[in-house]
Amino acid sequence: MTEVQHLRIVRDAADAPTLPLGNETEPAQSGTELAAQIFDGEIVDDGEPQAQAEAGLPALRTIRLPLPLPVPSERTVTIARGALAAAVTTAQGSHSWTVRAWDSLTLGVYRRQIRSAEAAGDREALAEWQERHHQAITRRRDRLAGLPVLAWSMTKFAGGVLAGGVVLTVGASTLVWAVGAAEWMTIPRAIATAIRWGVSTVEVLLGPALVAAPVAIGWAAWREGRRRSEVPAWVAGxxxxxxxxxxxxxxxxxxxxxxxxxxxxxxxxxxxxxxxxxxxxxxxxxxxxxxxxxxxxxxxxxxxxxxxxxxxxxxxxxxxxxxxxxxxxxxxxxxxxxxxDQGALSGPVDPWPLLHKGSADYFRGVPVAVDIRGRTIIGRLSEANYAAAGMMGSGKSTLFITLLLGALLDPLVTAEVFVMADNADYEPMQPRLRTLRTGQGDDVVEACMAALRRTYNELSVRGKALREHDARAVTRELAEKDERLRPRILVIDECQALFMHEEFGEEAAEIAVKLESAARKYAVTLMYATPEPSTDSLPRRLISITSNKACFAIGDQLSNDAILGTGSYKAGISAVGLVPKTDEGPGDVGTFMGRGFTPRPGLLRGYYVSQSDARAVVERAMKLREQAGITSGTPERRDLLEDLAAVLGGQTIKAADVPALLREHAPQWAPYRSLTGKQLVADLADLGVKVPSTGNRWEIDAALIREALNRRQADEEQDES
Structure with missing residues (x-):
């Protein structure tokens, strides 16, 4: 029988299973899973090998292995590391408190600033911080000197309160005893009972307070540590x-x-x-x-x-x-x-706050949108101007409609709207508007130009009125008192057709910039909208002085910066990520990046008012105007020359046919209702415009009217200079 040596692996006091060593002829009965492992140990003799050989037992060799270190679980490591991180953070918070307290005691802030100014060689800053340091020391010395006086004052106050309490108690007890309501000691006993209850309550709460105080202090220190410091990498993992x-x-x-x-x-x-x-x-x-x-x-x-x-x-x-x-x-x-939140910017916005009730104040603004936090945003009108851009159907006209509807709920406001396209967006507001012109023709452009010139010329009237009232800017009180200072709004939608017009584009940009630059204090608000913002469709000089800018879904970075300002895209002020309305869904209609609406640029969602709801709002606005004593829709005054320039549209028309055009242009202006061609010729003669008879046809030429307007403007500018 071949001798078989066996290997016995011992990890601790108990023997491990025995494995054959060398050429084995008998399989091991147990512990075969250890055969594939590598062990590091010492081979020793086990007991009495001679006795085992005599007994016919196989020789044994034993490997004694050191006890392996326990390997902690991942959960244990995580918990331990978290506890250690919390302890380190709490210690950092305590250290922060200590440093701040030491800084407060030693005026460390001032000393650091002085050293910094010395290192930078800034003599002015050094002198300033030295002076502040001296003032802080003086204030601290005065406070310390005043502590004994404060303590004595508090002592006297406490003594007075105690004496007053004693006198009040004696007097009340005497009164109760005198009227026979109770014994003399009833009130003192009640006071003593209340004091005992107070002391007992303090004793009961003192124990939990002493237990909770270290926890609260530790939690506060942990919060301070998170705010002030970083957990070391070896602790955080x-x-x-x-x-x-x-x-x-x-x-x-x-x-x-x-x-x-x-x-x-x-x-x-x-x-x-x-x-x-x-x-x-x-x-x-x-x-x-x-x-x-x-x-x-x-x-x-x-x-x-x-x-x-x-x-x-x-x-x-x-x-x-x-x-x-x-x-x-x-x-x-x-x-x-x-x-x-996921999906927070989808779904409808809450109804417009002024939809069913309420009036508005031009000088306080109107609600126009909600921010991404759900708060209502007020759109300023006084001392503000607007520019909006975005793809077609993105909601820029809706924003202006909401602004304008809110403004019209102020009876003092007069508004004119020019849309260089054929649409019915502003039709519900026509009864309340002074002017509404829509269309792609040059006649709308000319009418808009006439309105710009007229509004610019009116600034001198408003300026004179302010001087008469000794005021720097129009207020509601002045607007109610003087109709010359009533708020005026001018909306130009699809304004690219105006600023890119071959004949009037350059003049329009020049007047718009001058008007917007000077109109801030005069209660005049200008609003421009375009689907394609650029230096041509929306002049950069105009954008630079516009207070409120709104960019809806836009195609690229250049267009984004053309409306929101250069560098906006890189600064994260971007509407490029907004999705326009498509056949598959509404996208981000009504959502825009706003600048000037809030202290910081941000994403806003505009309110939506339907056409039928807009008509109801306009009816309420007309009633408010009537209640204020202003005839609904009736302008304070009209300019015959400017109205003629608007209705002639560059043509030559017989005088007899012009009154009908004027009535269509301003249906609510009473002087035009009974106007005849003969009277019109006479009125023009009074204005210095002679209409040629030309075979007794009396035709009015648009060029003649424009010449008269230019001559009048030149005279006014000369008078001002």
């Missing part, structure tokens, strides 16, 4: 421990995961080196979304994040229009991130 899933709720871990996968080299480098952001504002609920602020690492700015906005939105499980990374004005280097 390596980069692979950070959650990388696309979480629906954009909390801190989801935001970090989204940033990690933006494929930005400087940001990746920061993560690999152990960077962890300091959350200036932890994620919190804000309207219909979540708001977070965090410091970016060196070499990474907000513009880089904006360039990756589509990928950032994807990582956060959102559409690009639902994610808004910006940089706060007062916190450079900080990413201000607002993430909307």
């Amino acid at each position: 390596d980069s692979d421990d950070t959650p990388t899933g696309r979480d629906v709720i954009p909390d801190e871990s989801a935001i970090l995961a989204a940033l990690r996968h933006l494929e930005l080299a400087p940001l990746n480098k920061a993560f690999k080196s152990g960077w962890r952001p300091r959350f200036v504002l932890p994620t919190e609920r804000d309207g219909k979304g979540y708001h977070t602020q965090l410091e970016l690492p060196r070499g990474v700015n907000v513009e880089m994040i904006n360039n990756k906005k589509k990928l950032l939105a994807h990582n956060l499980v959102r559409f690009p229009v639902e994610v808004w990374p910006t940089e706060p004005r007062d916190k450079p280097g900080v990413l201000d991130l607002w993430v909307a």
